[in-house]
Amino acid sequence: MNNLPSVKVDEKYRDRLKEFHTKDDIPQEWRGTPIESFIMSQNFGWPVQPSGHPEVLIATCIEFRYALPIPRMYAYVIRRASGRVIGSEFSVGYTMAKGVRNLIMIGHNDCGMSKMTENAPSVIAAFMEQGWSREAAEAYVQKHGTRHAIEDELESLKDEYIRVKGLFPKLNIAPLFVCLHDGRLYLPNWYSEELAKEISSHHSVNDQIIASLP
Ligand SMILES: [Zn+2]
Structure with a gap:
């Protein structure tokens, strides 16, 4: 894709990401969801089959070196500098009203x-x-x-994942990391740890936090 080294060899990232070697490397909670289809499409070239109704929201950076490999009638997309969702919570609500139950948050290496x-x-x-x-x-x-x-792309993705999960506890959220060298997706090492810590999706969200959203 460009002259950047793969995250597999870049010492900033190489020990902090898991590769998807096969379908079995996809976390259980994403199996059979549009998150699985997205990973299989991007990393293994499986065609995405749009169902005709929106099932996924993708939030990523405005980065011009990354083009989303998705067909029409598949996903809502929020692209903002750094890829953070903050400030776009209303858009998340709108997509949920349209049936979206899955959010894919994609960070990337060498973020401006x-x-x-x-x-x-x-x-x-x-x-x-x-x-x-x-x-x-x-x-x-x-x-x-x-x-x-952001200080560090992977830490920033983690902080934002935790923040967004706190606001939308029932949304199935997949934090992924794309390597700009070849466009392959990786799973941050911290994901399984954070998932284990998550509180029940039935807790209510604090009014003050909602009122303080930008
Ligand atoms: Zn970026």
Whole structure:
């Protein structure tokens, strides 16, 4: 896909991800769901068979080096810098109202949002080019940069997975990591640990948390 090394050899990621060698490597709770179809399609070339009604919501980064391999009539998609869902909770609610029960959250290696400090001046300049004052552009980037910036792609995906699971406990959520070297999906090592910790999906969601959503 490009000159990036595969996450299998990049020391930043290589010991933190599990490969899907076969269908059996897909976690039990995703079997027979559109999450399984998505992984099988992307990693093994199995064609996705759209059912004609939306069953899955995919949230990922705006990253131009990653093209979602999906047909029409299959998924709702949220693409935002860093891939975080925060700020798009209303969209999640809308898709659930349309029948979606599965959310696929995809992080990736070499995310530009992990370099926000070095990218901030050029982002500020891009806004100024549009006629924004330096002051307003800096304040805006300062305010929104923190919501989009990430320290580490896998840790950020984990934190957001936990946050989103807390808001939508009955949604089947699959955190996946795509390697921009070849477009293959991986499972973060932390997933099984987090799954074991999860509280009952029947708990109610705190009003304060909902009121504080951006
Ligand atoms: Zn990214």
